Amino acid sequence: MYRNPLKKTIEYVKGCGPERAKTLQAELGIFRYEDLLNHFPFRYVDRSKYYSIREIRSTAAEIQLKGQIVSIQDINQGKVKRTVAKFQDGTGTLELTWFKITKWQREKLQNDIFKEIVVYGKLKEFNGNYSIVHPEIETIEDAKQAPQGLFPVYSSTEKLQKKGISNRIIQKMVTAIFDEHIKIEENIPQNLIQHFKLMSREQAYKTIHFPPNLDDLKQAENRLKFEEFFFLNMSMLSQKIQNKAKNKSNPFQLIGDYFNTFYNHHLPFELTGAQKRVIKEIRLDLKHPAQMNRLLQGDVGSGKTMVALLSMLIALDNGFQAALIAPTEILAQQHYNSIVEMLGEMNVEVALLTGSVTKKKREPILENLLSGKLHIIIGTHALLEDTVQFHNLGLSIIDEQHRFGVAQRAKFWRKAKLPPHILVMTATPIPRTLSMTMYGDLDVSIIDELPQGRKPIKTLSKTDAHRLQLFDFMKKEIEKGRQVYVVYPLIEESEKLDLKDLMDGFESVTRHFPLPQYAVGIVHGKQKAKDKEFEMQRFKRGETQILVATTVIEVGVNVPNASVMIIENSERFGLSQLHQLRGRVGRGAEQSYCILMVGGKLNPISQRRIEAMCETNDGFQLAEIDLELRGPGDMMGTQQSGVLDFKIADITKDKKILQAARTCVEHILKHDPNLMLPEHLNMRNFFIDNFKEKVGWSQIS
Structure with missing residues (x-):
């Protein structure tokens, strides 16, 4: 039986003990040896050089000094209390200051008085006097035993400091693990280590904590990043293989009258090459008795x-x-x-079921769904209710999956004897690196071209100084028979400031575009649903030329005649939302425009967003920029944050490593899906040890 020595609990590490173990568990989630080894330093400092006080010039540098503490005193100045120790090294004097000194720190200071010690910290200067606030202090003997080269600095908390678990203590505990000479087993096949010239796993851990130089540190980081990506992909792709083997579904082997009649007689436009490719991928999936789990990505x-x-x-x-x-x-x-419009006169029964559908209208929908008379149902969370039962559900399509929890989706699947095939759609283009980590257990299809005849939307950035020019431009477009959106940010429906901006904007627009020559509509989240729908339909029919709105029109409005999108305070929107709003225009054959109105001086991130919008209409390119600006966690929200909880890897910076790891895993699982080959034994043991619960390999011993 495989036993991993790194699974030993942290209290057995020399210098830890039960009390420190409890604090490390509570504050940093460190329970075992492996957790401590995976608590990587967040930066490194060069502790090889000692300065004398006489040499001090810079006030921004971290410095290391040898000398003695000659006095200690507590100073109270109103509410501010501090402890100050006078430190001398024979060339001068400076102060060591603590604003919150712990009991153990005070005792240690008193024990160290007049002894030769090493002091390390960031230098401060005030009125020509130097001080170090909250310095690290250790004896000469301890300093001599410290690792040479770059010195690790670990993330900490106030509670750790109070309990005396300093950076030096953590470093000593890591050293103690290595001093036990525990063999850190290799977990990646030797042929990959040789091919990519990777550092051994054991050496990588030693180097990441105590790097002799920057080159070795880089090699250690690359090895551990590769490992992290490798096993994330192993987990996800194994899950995909297991799902295909375990989750049976009904095979759809026929392409019959419904599909052919629509394709040959009702198709409103020629499909793009990307659409044809994606439909072919879906058809191949649906032919098999294994459940399809496919992510469909497409731009606006x-x-x-x-x-x-x-x-x-x-x-x-x-x-x-x-x-x-x-x-x-x-x-x-x-x-x-x-869908109803596209199907036209075809004999296909379609119904809409949402929370606002009345009981009187709901009952026949539910009856027809259960009897099989209803072919297609479209709805919201209302479809997940227990009262909604199908005659024989075969395909479930989930739009914007990240807005539905796992439990909700599972409820949907249980509405059929065999799990239905699943197609997940997203209108937010996801960078390739993010889709590999977020949706690695799904097959991915991408529609990466727009229908023919669409002209690229021209996007410009303007300030309030151009307001009159903007109104003139709007009038010219309206004279051509076009329509205009004016969108205001409404981050929170309850924010009075936002609603005031919207109403002020509406009044300004109606002053410059008065009745009866012009008609201006308004839509926002505080309106009743029927009032919103009334305004939207008026705009769709062309009865209003301008629609002043909040982001409620981000989705759900398709007006090919609208050619101008004006986004007020555009710096307050995220890149994805700006792109979604821009997608409301450019749906007809005429030239369309997106005007980004900005106010005041922009911060660098807002400036980059606006520039990116003006540079490209490509949603996938914008998604890559968004990923770099916001990071994966912010981009995808908290729902999936656990998936992206990397200890050292960074999908925005380490794309090549991620791709290499992914390719290797795909190759291994293709030829050895159960990892039974002798050369995969260590990898299999490590994988089962760390991922069996996630992948469902619990039956493997």
Whole structure:
């Protein structure tokens, strides 16, 4: 039986003990040896050089001194209390200051008085006097035993400091683990280590904590990053293999009348090459008795709804029902309208079920769904209710998956005898690196081209000084028969400032575009649903030329005649949201424009967002920029943050390492899906030891 010595509890490390172990567990989540080894330094300092007080010039540097403490006193100045020790080294004097000194620190100071010690910290200067606030102090003997080269600095907390667990203590505990001469088993096949010239795992851990130089540190980081990406992908791709083996579903082997009639007689436009490729990928998946789990990514206006409809028609051809669930009523209504319009006179029963559907209208929908008379149902979370039962659900399409929890999606799947095939759609282009880590257990299809005849939207940035020019431009576009959106940020519906901005903006627009020559509509989240719908339909019919709105129109409005999108205070929007809003125009054959109105001086991140919007219409390119600006956690929200909880790897900076690790895992699992080859034994043991609960390998011993 494989036993990992790094699973020993932390209290057995020399210099730790039960009390310190409890604090490390509570503050840093360090329970075992391996947790401490994976608590990597966040920076390194050069502790090889000693300064004399006489040499001190810089006030920003961290310095190291040898000398003696000659006095200690407590100083109270009103509410500010501090402890000050006078430190001398024969060339001068400086102060060591503590604003919050712990009992153990005070005792240690008193014991060290007049002894030769080493002091380390950041230098401060005030009125020509130097001091070091909260310095690190150790004896000459301890300093001699410290590792040579770059000195590790670990993240800490106030409670750790109070309990006497300083940076030096953590460093000593890490050293103690290595002094036990525990063999750190290799967990990556030797052929990969040789191919990529990777440092051994044991050497990488020693080097990451105590690097002799920057070159070795870089090698250690690369090794540990590769390992982290490698086993993340191993976990996700193994899960994918297991799902395909375990999750049976109904094979859709027919392409029949529903699909062919629509494709040959009702298709409103020629499919793009990307749409054809994606439909082919979906058809191949649906032929098999294994459940399809596919992520469909597409930019704004790329035609994901068309792909969804064709997929649903394949389900109908095979005698099954299809469902599409969207996160909001507006988006569900938009999908419903689009699909009903595209199907035209075809004999396909489609219904919409949302929270606002009355009981009187709901009952026949539920009856027809259960009897099988209803072919396609589109809705919101209302579809997840227990009262919603299907005759034979075969395909579930989930729009914007990240807005639905795992438990909610599982509820959807249990509405069929065999799990339905799953197609997940997202209108937010996801960078390749992020999709590999976020959705690595799904097959991915990408629609990466827009329908023919669409002209690229021209995006410009303007300030309030250009307001009159902007109004003139709007009038010229309206004279051509076009329509205009003016969008205001409404971060929180309750924010009075935002609502005031919207109403002030509406009044300003109506002054410059008065009745009866112009008609201006307004839409915001505080309106009743029927009032919102009334205004949106007026705009869609062309009865209003300008729609002043909040971001409620980010999704759910498709007006090909609208050619101008003006976004007020655009610096307050995220890049993804700006791109989504821009996608409301450019849906017809005419030239469209997006005007980003900015106010005041922009911070560097806002400036980069605005520049990126003006530079490109490519959602995938913008997603890459967004990833670099915001980081993966902020970009995807808290729902999936655990997936991205890397200790050292960074998907924004380490794309090449991620891709290499992914390719290696794909190759290994293709040829040895159960990791049974002798050369994969250590890798298999490590994987089961650390990931079996996540992947469901608990039956493997």
